[in-house]
Amino acid sequence: MARAAVAVLLLGLACAHAQSYTLDLQQPQKSVPYNTVFNGFQGPAEEIPPTDPLVAPPANLGPYTPWSVHVTLAEGGATGSVWISWSTGQPSFVNNTAQLPQPSPANKYADDYPQPPKYRFAPQTPDPASVASQVSWGLFSGKYLSTAVGTARSYIQTYLFSGPTFQSQLFHHVHVTGIPYGKKIYYQVGDPSKELSGEFSLMLNSSLAPYAGNYPVKVGIVADVGVTYNSSATYQHAVAHDPDFIMFYGDLAYSDNYPANGNLANPLPTPEYALTGVTQGQTFQPHWDSMTQLLQGSGAGASIPYMFLPGNHEIERDEQLRTFQAYTNRFRSPYEQSYSTNPLYYSLDVGPMHIIMLNAYGGPVPNTTINTNITVLQAAAELGNSGSILNPNGNYPFSTFGYDQFNWFLNDIARVDRGKTPWVVVNWHQPPYNSYSTHYKEFECGRLEIEPFLYANGVDIVMHGHVHAYERTFPINNYAVDQCGMRWLTMGDGGNIEGLYKTFAAQPGTCSCTPVFNSTYGNGCPCQNTSPTTTPGRCSTFQGTDPATGNPLWAPVNGAQPTFSAYREPSFGHGILEILDDTNAQWTWYRNQDGEAVSSDKALFTRNTAACPNKLMPKYTPPSKGGLFKHPTHTLPPALVNHLNNASAALTNSVDVVVNHINAAP
Template identity: 30%
Template structure:
């Protein structure tokens, strides 16, 4: 981590007083938010602008590209039509160059006292890359000035199972929600980088907590550059990304310009279309053996809405034989036993509308943020019944380090229970999660809390992919001759073939016992005959 100065700022509760959003943006006209304490710790990254490259982060690329492609994003106060990225695979001699597209935006808010203009924001699609390699790269503002060395590196993931990779491949994902830019945020990220082999960092919204103070987006990008330039960042929008423009009513503008990777638009994706390109509001991507879906809690979600129809298509398009794991990530959690953020329709009504899609598709896990605490929910699909075979596991990780503080007040369960029947673990502490996918059927989840300055594994559990387990069992039955249908003949032979070794053992044991009995009787008969002969000889008979 770079050295950062910690300063105390007094902030107004911006998130609770957002102007109504324009219906043209596809955003509901009203929404509810809880605002945290005003006095917070804010980490400011020392910075002197020399006109060079800053705020570098890497993300996974559109899947219309080659499977190993990544997007390198960076910012600069210098405008350049020749900007791009120099790169080569580790071990290769030749250095290549790819041009970047450039964008910028202006944002008018009451909080910043006028109009903010962003740096020039560059996004370069690096396609000619192999999977499962180390990519060395260097962003540049000039195409003709090849650097002496490529100082940055990112690990390109192995080929996803959706494109022919191994469905049993292992993979680690790091997950954070409501990160912010405080000393707690720094501690969370410092702990995260101690986990080796992270394929990507997934953030469940509320990234910077800029809250219309746009310079904080720039500070956030510089603050976490030492992590995000070597770990692919995959983000989704939260309520703190809404940031409605006071002049034209457009929302999500800073987020949309800064995160333009849009991994999969083959089934349609996006949100509002401001400048001829679709905003990165919802999307999906394949990583390892998983299909990962990011959706927005703050765009229209009803049946017939663009997001609903996209989600329905995307879920139905997943081939679980190739891609055994499916995760759906969003900001507002569907299941939450914390006192905070109760009664918000972005949680309960979105759940009512989308839960049939998610449960019918047998999604494995849903990750969320928003509530500033940690909670793991047992597999469920109806708010009352725990069903490990068909339910969806929900994990809320809105404890990344935000400026509003932690929520550690909890609701009791029914009938005198300390917690709802579906709540497995809950705690109001900062931290992050790691999902370690071991194979097609099992993944190991760990929540690490930032307790006493040490990374601690506070909650762990195995997640069993019932879809893959059932597929494996069906495949085994098919190999045993049961794959043509559940006929009585097939079942008869299946049972006998399955227990054939046991039957052979029992038959051998029975035969051995029979032989033993026969031999014992023969020996006893011989003794009786000898005795009879002896008695006859002595005239005692």
């Protein structure tokens, strides 16, 4: 009887809490333009110097001193688990210059290249077996009755033909299991025979227990944070709201905004891919240490569990075309438990949520150095999605999930049991729905690929970073407001060095002409509201028509807020998602103004299961022979089939408009 009374009381509190937020579908649109005076209170996106205590390595850092400690949320059951990660040692560089030692058979790198060779000794990182990776923990301060042991790893970022080669320190990762929910634990990390850290503490709140129905669940949301003073403010404001955990949607450090020597004023010559003439983007790897130190300090990374996914600034191709090295070595994801074979994408059941973390840059990338006997354009093509003909040298490719990841996604989402995890949240870096001029419709091909599956499976919320501003949509499917669709949230406003994106799509004075369409539309092509991008690999779709010309619209006229957009504002900040019960969640976005976290946008999200059969997917039944299968095979309810057929017809009509428009072009 007492438990029932408590349950009724909690439900009443949740409903009362929800009533203080207005349902998003009942709110008017709001568009807040950038204001020099108002936004100036945030200060510039000024990088924190590496000597600042916010980001500097610990004093008296020795070869075995643990530093940059952070916690990643892992799978749970009756008890919880986390990955605890840290660094030991310091990074170093090997300079590729003429005074390097003369060649020997062990260090020769010339056989594959027809031009005069350069030689070097193979760089060496610390031996991972030389330092133990151990976490000692317990329920009382100073009394560690449990021990977990993990492994260490390191990496090399090579610029063999020009520029320094980076040799990392060791990165330790330990899986700590059996953590009781709702109780604080105390822990130390390090090698007991060499050096241990000070004491840290963390608590996995009972709301994180999968399928337990413990509400509310409070989630902090950040992305594109970087290492500026605004980044620190974003972390601190998010932590001040005492979230159960924090999700970070990519672009963590922005190390690739720096040359390989870290000196913006006097950068090194741009390195190239194996003497092909194709240059590559540089990156200053020690900047990652500033990021992880800021995460441990301002972000309370050793006490609050995080979940991470990669963005484009994590790609960081080196001369051997290796990607995501800093990210995958420094951060540990619980990918194995969701049958993923790749640490860049995974899923996790957290409380009442099934959370899917995807890699927007997951297409194939060659593992070998580019053949030297090819042209620059051929080299760019060989880079695959890790580059493009227009941009072969940057860390900024076209986006693709890739076959393996997309097939894993279809299998993963088909296994969701809405009776256990009523909320399904999917996340990746690039937003399909974005009404800012920067990155506008950049992910349109990806949207056309994945959105029908998101809708068919009743996904509730989709979140992103990438665009350095804030935007929230209404429930949307294929650009139309649909109460059964997904809420899309863009949270790339974490405070990074590149600053805010201040202008909206097709806003007068912000558009550039695309000559190939100028002859079609005339009038000097003042804005691209009717002119799709000419960039290869970007899908151009149209929504509505221009009342003045009758032409289909690729972007809103004169920067108008599109109908899918509920709220948009170019300010730094963070979000808090609070799941109140099986059908209600409240969303709050806080801007970093005046040094305080100011609530700017609030909305109630409701899962209308009565009107939306896609929100009540059937209970998952494993394949008869076990293992994974290629596509979802369960039978859909007739009401859902009709609902999906209508949505599919709308999508087909949209594609037909694109095809007809292209065919009609001269």
